Amino acid sequence: MFSVMVSVQVTTSAVCIVITVFSLLTSDWIGGYCYFCVLVPNMYLYCILGTMLENCSEKFMYEMYNISFYNLNPSQQRFVLFMLARSQQPGAILLLGVMPLSVSSALQVTKSIYSITMMMARFLQK
Numbered sequence: 001m002f003s004v005m006v007s008v009q010v011t012t013s014a015v016c017i018v019i020t021v022f023s024l025l026t027s028d029w030i031g032g033y034c035y036f037c038v039l040v041p042n043m044y045l046y047c048i049l050g051t052m053l054e055n056c057s058e059k060f061m062y063e064m065y066n067i068s069f070y071n072l073n074p075s076q077q078r079f080v081l082f083m084l085a086r087s088q089q090p091g092a093i094l095l096l097g098v099m100p101l102s103v104s105s106a107l108q109v110t111k112s113i114y115s116i117t118m119m120m121a122r123f124l125q126k
Contacts, residue, residue: 002093003093003095006046007095007096008104009043009046010047016039018037018078018116018120021117022117025121025124038126043109046052047101050100050105051102053091053093053101057091058090060090061087064080078119
């Protein structure tokens with residue numbers, strides 16, 4: 001459910017950053033600097049939250065594996081087995097259904113933004 005919303009938010013932030021930088025290169029738009037300063041943290045906020053979700057899932061899985069299983073009663077053991085089975089495939093938010101949402105994916109998006117912006121700058125020079 002959140003993958004679609006977060007993917008749209010990160011994608012539109014990246015596109016807006018490219019358009020804003022292009023506008024700043026071609027015109028004298030003073031408000032563009034403030035808008036740029038709002039867009040970049042907005043995009044990175046979602047990616048940081050994705051990293052926090054991954055870390056929380058890893059900590060939960062680690063704690064699940066360290067439970068003293070034999071000291072529990074049978075109903076608790078069944079519940080722990082169910083949670084262990086579910087923790088084998090932790091839920092992660094995927095960015096555009098391709099890569100997990102994390103700070104490393106934010107870095108890849110930033111590299112793409114830089115590449116597109118430099119391509120547009122070379123187009124302006126010609």
